[in-house]
Every structure is written in structure tokens, then in C-alpha cells.
């Protein structure tokens with residue numbers, strides 16, 4: 001067993017274990033955990049300084065997860081763009097392949113939290129997805145997502161990457177992972193050697209708060225960067241975690257110093273069980289406006305909304321939002337005008 005596997009096996013997965021570390025109301029949280037399980041790596045848990053701080057909110061279950069507030073389990077209509085098991089094809093040139101259903105820490109705001117219980121470790125599901133990609137020459141890029149792709153073992157990941165690399169029309173590979181934050185020990189020299197063999201390969205991480213940039217996380221990012229991997233970051237805009245221009249400024253600035261380029265700032269998807277993390281669209285615009293004025297151009301990510309109904313992502317700039325009451329009108333990549341309801345717009 002590798003060191004990271006041992007660390008992973010020591011993660012907290014039950015309320016009884018959690019109650020030994022933190023003052024939680026076990027009985028109150030039981031129904032939540034029954035619906036949405038609990039998993040937290042010890043190193044991430046140790047970043048908590050006090051109740052409801054930005055780390056606590058991201059990983060500790062909350063009774064509000066059981067409120068739907070009109071949100072659906074699949075607002076992005078991922079089901080409708082699923083073209084083979086675990087393969088999502090929404091944009092013409094790129095696909096998303098969900099290669100793992102496992103994460104070291106379960107984020108309470110996870111877009112796929114209503115699919116957490118779908119496990120399935122056997123590799124045969126991959127064949128139809130691979131055949132689809134092989135047959136569609138318009139696909140130039142495959143994004144490995146999950147779960148967390150870096151939760152696969154080295155040789156499992158190597159097999160998938162090697163198989164993808166045999167497809168002539170694929171130019172780019174990309175991995176979306178929160179492992180540098182949640183389990184930085186997983187970024188081993190041998191993993192980097194594997195990734196390096198399959199360039200051009202990009203990695204997008206997800207740091208949501210400056211306190212997540214710990215010395216081990218920094219070492220993990222530098223190791224990936226030294227393997228020639230361009231690193232991007234996708235931050236999720238979360239109420240009570242990072243919905244503050246100063247916090248974001250600090251986060252984006254620090255990311256650049258560890259060779260991670262801010263890529264997206266995501267408006268929360270309207271996923272059932274996450275409504276307590278939602279911010280008004282105006283909040284994201286305000287943050288972008290603030291960053292633009294104060295930091296290196298490289299530090300400003302694009303603020304994006306993934307439109308409901310599978311209409312795709314749109315990037316918003318501070319001064320071009322057309323609004324009528326709670327409804328915003330946005331143009332997507334196909335040129336369609338899509339109505340987006342901003343339910344929390346009065347919370348500014």
C-alpha cells in the first residue's frame with residue numbers, strides 16, 4: 001500500500017468519528033448523512049479553526065442539505081447529454097468522461113451529490129465511451145472528471161490515458177481534480193511520470209479558499225508544474241466561504257505564486273441539496289470587477305454560469321447583464337438567448 005492510500009484509509013466516514021474531533025450534533029445530522037454520505041481526509045479536517053468557518057462549511061454535513069428549495073438533482077440535464085455510460089457530450093469539440101466515482105473528501109456543495117451512491121469500479125463500462133470517442137472525429141479533447149480521476153490507481157489511470165492517446169483525432173487531455181487540496185500526498189513522482197508521458201495534458205484544480213493552499217498542497221502543485229503540466233484553477237463561489245472580494249483577491253494572487261492560473265469562477269449549479277451555498281449573480285460580478293482593478297490580468301478568472309437545461313456555460317462580465325426582476329437573459333455558445341433565474345438576487 002502506498003502512503004497516500006494509507007492516509008486515505010484513515011479518513012473520517014462516520015458521525016461517530018467526526019464527533020470525536022468536532023462539537024457536532026450527531027443526531028441532528030444523522031438523516032443528512034443517510035442521504036448524502038460523509039467523507040473527510042484528516043488533513044482537510046485539521047484545517048478547520050472554528051464552527052462554520054470556510055473549511056467547516058465545505059466538508060461538514062448541514063441539515064439544510066435536505067431542503068430542495070426548488071432545485072433539481074440534475075439541473076444541467078447531464079442525463080440528456082450522456083452518450084455512453086459515464087460520457088457527457090455537450091460541446092462539439094470536447095467530452096467529459098467520468099472515470100471515477102470516488103473522492104477523498106465529499107464536498108457538501110458537490111454538483112454530482114445526487115449521484116454519490118453510484119459506485120462501480122469495474123473497468124468494462126469504459127468500452128462504449130471509448131468507442132464513441134474513437135468514432136467521433138470532431139472530438140478534440142477529453143476531460144477526465146468524476147468523482148476524482150486521480151483516485152484511480154497509477155496503472156488504471158495509465159491504461160485510460162494510453163488508450164485515449166491512441167485515438168488520432170484527440171489533441172488534448174485534461175484532468176479535473178481536487179486531489180492537490182484534499183489528498184496532496186497522491187501527487188507522487190510516479191504519478192507525475194505517468195501524466196508527463198501523455199502531453200499535451202492539462203490539469204485544473206479546485207482551490208476555493210486561501211487556507212486550502214497549505215505547504216503540502218503547494219508541493220503537489222509544483223510537482224505537477226515541474227512535470228510540464230499547465231495548471232488551472234476552478235473556484236466555486238460559495239456563500240459563507242469565499243463570497244468576499246478580499247478573500248478572492250488573496251486566493252487568486254496566491255494561486256499564481258504556486259504556478260496555478262485562475263481559470264473559472266463558477267456560479268453554483270442549482271443542484272438539489274446545495275441551496276444554502278447560493279449567492280446572487282451580482283456577487284460574482286462584484287468580485288470580478290474588484291479583481292480586474294486590483295490584480296495582474298492573469299489573476300482574474302472568467303465568471304461562468306452553467307445554464308440550466310444543459311444550455312452550456314456562459315461567461316459574464318460586470319457591465320453587460322440584462323435583467324428583468326429575477327430573470328437574467330444570457331446568450332449561450334449556440335447564440336440562443338437563455339433565461340436564467342437568479343433566485344437569491346435580493347440577498348446582495
Ligand SMILES: *Cc1c(COP(=O)(O)O)cnc(C)c1O
Nearest residue numbers: 088089090091094095096143313
Ligand atoms: C464544463 C463542461 C465542459 C468543459 O468546459 P470548458 O469551458 O472547456 O472548461 C465540457 N463538457 C461538459 C459537459 C461540461 O459540463
